Amino acid sequence: xxxxxKKPIRFHHCDPAGIVFYPQCLVLxxxxxxxxxxxxxxxxxxxxxxxxxxxxxxxxLEVDFIAPSMHGDExxxxxxxxxxxxxxxxxxxxxxxxxxxxxxxxxxxxxxDLGGAPRATMIDDEWRARFGRYLIAxxx
Amino acid sequence: xxxxxKKPIRFHHCDPAGIVFYPQCLVLxxxxxxxxxxxxxxxxxxxxxxxxxxxxxxxxLEVDFIAPSMHGDExxxxxxxxxxxxxxxxxxxxxxxxxxxxxxxxxxxxxxDLGGAPRATMIDDEWRARFGRYLIAxxx
Amino acid sequence: xxxxxKKPIRFHHCDPAGIVFYPQCLVLxxxxxxxxxxxxxxxxxxxxxxxxxxxxxxxxLEVDFIAPSMHGDExxxxxxxxxxxxxxxxxxxxxxxxxxxxxxxxxxxxxxDLGGAPRATMIDDEWRARFGRYLIAxxx
Amino acid sequence: xxxxxKKPIRFHHCDPAGIVFYPQCLVLxxxxxxxxxxxxxxxxxxxxxxxxxxxxxxxxLEVDFIAPSMHGDExxxxxxxxxxxxxxxxxxxxxxxxxxxxxxxxxxxxxxDLGGAPRATMIDDEWRARFGRYLIAxxx
Numbered sequence: 001x002x003x004x005x006k007k008p009i010r011f012h013h014c015d016p017a018g019i020v021f022y023p024q025c026l027v028l029x030x031x032x033x034x035x036x037x038x039x040x041x042x043x044x045x046x047x048x049x050x051x052x053x054x055x056x057x058x059x060x061l062e063v064d065f066i067a068p069s070m071h072g073d074e075x076x077x078x079x080x081x082x083x084x085x086x087x088x089x090x091x092x093x094x095x096x097x098x099x100x101x102x103x104x105x106x107x108x109x110x111x112x113d114l115g116g117a118p119r120a121t122m123i124d125d126e127w128r129a130r131f132g133r134y135l136i137a138x139x140x
Numbered sequence: 141x142x143x144x145x146k147k148p149i150r151f152h153h154c155d156p157a158g159i160v161f162y163p164q165c166l167v168l169x170x171x172x173x174x175x176x177x178x179x180x181x182x183x184x185x186x187x188x189x190x191x192x193x194x195x196x197x198x199x200x201l202e203v204d205f206i207a208p209s210m211h212g213d214e215x216x217x218x219x220x221x222x223x224x225x226x227x228x229x230x231x232x233x234x235x236x237x238x239x240x241x242x243x244x245x246x247x248x249x250x251x252x253d254l255g256g257a258p259r260a261t262m263i264d265d266e267w268r269a270r271f272g273r274y275l276i277a278x279x280x
Numbered sequence: 281x282x283x284x285x286k287k288p289i290r291f292h293h294c295d296p297a298g299i300v301f302y303p304q305c306l307v308l309x310x311x312x313x314x315x316x317x318x319x320x321x322x323x324x325x326x327x328x329x330x331x332x333x334x335x336x337x338x339x340x341l342e343v344d345f346i347a348p349s350m351h352g353d354e355x356x357x358x359x360x361x362x363x364x365x366x367x368x369x370x371x372x373x374x375x376x377x378x379x380x381x382x383x384x385x386x387x388x389x390x391x392x393d394l395g396g397a398p399r400a401t402m403i404d405d406e407w408r409a410r411f412g413r414y415l416i417a418x419x420x
Numbered sequence: 421x422x423x424x425x426k427k428p429i430r431f432h433h434c435d436p437a438g439i440v441f442y443p444q445c446l447v448l449x450x451x452x453x454x455x456x457x458x459x460x461x462x463x464x465x466x467x468x469x470x471x472x473x474x475x476x477x478x479x480x481l482e483v484d485f486i487a488p489s490m491h492g493d494e495x496x497x498x499x500x501x502x503x504x505x506x507x508x509x510x511x512x513x514x515x516x517x518x519x520x521x522x523x524x525x526x527x528x529x530x531x532x533d534l535g536g537a538p539r540a541t542m543i544d545d546e547w548r549a550r551f552g553r554y555l556i557a558x559x560x
Binding site for chain 2: 016017019021022023024026027030049055057058059060061062063064065068114118
Binding site for chain 1: 291292307310311324325326327329330350351352
């Protein structure tokens, strides 16, 4: 299954060159992960951190910037899981405008226990099932 | 040659987990590239864009997040050039606190002509010499 | 008439104290003004800048921070116009969670001609009518 | 006494209009307050929060935007205290480029105890003396 959402490019995402400042692409990816937990996984991202005491800190990130985005664009984001390991997983987020892919991020996030100093912890069967619904064998 | 500068981690770089929000690592990398042009290359980053009409948009980005950074840390950044191609180059930026590497970003940037719609353009001999002073055969 | 929209407080709006970093309140106010142009005034904020060559730079800002907001809150924003002058106007934006007001911003923005160096310009009858639909005699 | 520091306007502070995005002016003001604690007051802003468990949340903010700032500008910031109340104080921060004032912010901050839910607390004699060194009867 693929999670999908739309996000407008705001004035404040853009730089003096008139295009999205690239770290803002990653702020948007972070929002997409937040939306995925809220509306796809069905666990509020706030409660994940504050009550369940789990988080998804970034370990590794690869991004291809294929075409620039501008103020006024509305991007369609898709998200799927490319790998679920013992205590980490790979998430692929793609931003498009119509047929044109704008950027694609592959993020390896750690499944972290936040009760105390954050540390990697096993993805248990319940969570593995939740994430597994979005697992697609990566074409990379 | 390696370019080096120091940057404090500010309150506003950090998230509710108390550590640097990862897109802010890339805002800091962008500042380091700006400082490198200003103080290493010797061409003001503002003039590069506004007068010389050149820029360095991001094509590809890889980041390893090795250890978290917190408000109050002062990070040492190093930057070197790992590859100079026809119209792009690879820049490696490493952030450390003492002996501990915190994150390392490898960025492929395009050498872009901004006179009109931005487009990749040849790195001429003069610029190749400037960037070449920071060229180090990558160990990756 | 009062313009209204809702916005979630994201992880990336919050600081190490776990509450919205106050400049992010103003980023959100800027989004509300953008939404007001797009969906209230009926003129796309992007086209306003890029085609109509008008903008609303800030001249004066007053904000009361009444109660903190946290990750996971969904704020209701209301916006009305408190004054329309010759070439500026006052916009009042209020963010609430249920009955509780969180912050209120009064912004004096200039109606600027962006064709060349930005300069204040008369709000003509057509724009005066558009903004006037949201004019409410301020209680301040 | 007046605290003073300089800050460059970075590429990432600026918006598609080529000038500083106004919420970024407040991010810069926040950095100036951080620098004032670190280098003026002599108490590390990180330790203030993490060890001393005090903070300075914003209650009220007034900003005059007098002239725009652009990428490449280096602004001189001055900070003084205009009022010290029982559990709050007014801080005036002015950003200039040469003789030209760019913006001026008057901020009422609360002196907050962070040991538990943040709450306003008395500014004791020791802190009153520290802040008092920067007290200047306001001309406003």
